[in-house]
Amino acid sequence: MARTQGSRAEITGPLIRQAALRLFARHGYAAVSMRQIAREVGVQAGALYAYTPDKQALLCDLMESHMARLLGSWHDDPAGPPLIRLERFVRFHIADSLDHSDAVFLSYMELRNLTDENHRKISSMRREYEKMLEVILRDGQQSGDIRVEDTRLSAMALIGMLTAVTNWYRDGGRLDRDRIGDIYWGLARGAVGA
Structure with missing residues (x-):
């Protein structure tokens, strides 16, 4: 099927x-x-297949992109004091989760819908992220x-x-992001006996 008149690949793909x-x-x-996805974008359904082989590949690609961005965004300082590193991780994770709440939701709730091969790939990336926090805790x-x-x-x-903040936080609510970070840091500090 032809692309909808006026659509452009560099615009349509991200949309x-x-x-x-x-x-x-x-x-x-x-x-x-x-x-439904095609209708939302304003293209013919067949046009989607120029951008993704199928819905499963699209789901995996969204999850993989999210995890790759998350892994690439977190930077630890192994020489720093563990509690300072832990606080940085807590605040980073909360901010990132709130900034990308749909991707976070997808990564947790739709993992079950991945094929075995895709599940292994995404689980491996999640494990890599968990290990980053484990290193801080071990240190x-x-x-x-x-x-x-x-x-x-x-x-x-x-x-x-930390991720559960996406379930209840709304911009303009009783607590701003900085205050939520402070409270979560206190909870995390208590959880690790510090």
């Missing part, structure tokens, strides 16, 4: 990704059709600043707690 992300996050992957254990029984479990629990 397809944005529409799919928004629709998947709002309605769930299984409930969204390629026709804190060694310095005596952090007291946790299991760094892997603690890292996953902390990430889960």
Whole structure:
């Protein structure tokens, strides 16, 4: 099928990704059709296949892009004190989650809809991110600043707690982002016995 008159590949491709992300996050992957995505973008359904082989590939690509951006955005300073590094991680994760809440939702809620191969790929990237926090916790254990029984479990629990901010936070609410960061940092500090 031909491209809709006036559409351009460098514009249409990103619009397809944005529409799919928004629709998947709002309605769930299984409930969204390629026709709905096409309608949202204003192209013919067949035009989508010039940008993605199928809906599964689109879902995996959205998740992979999110994880690649997240992994590339976080920069640790291994020479710094573990508690300062942990605070930076907490504040980074909250800010990033709020800035990319649809992608975060997709990464957690739609992981189950990936094929086995895609699931392994995304899970591996998630594990890489979790390991970044584990390193901080392990360094804190060694310095005596952090007291946790299991760094892997603690890292996953902390990430889960931090990510949950996307479930309830709304811009213009009672607490601004900085105050939420302060409160979450206090919770995380308490969780690691610091």
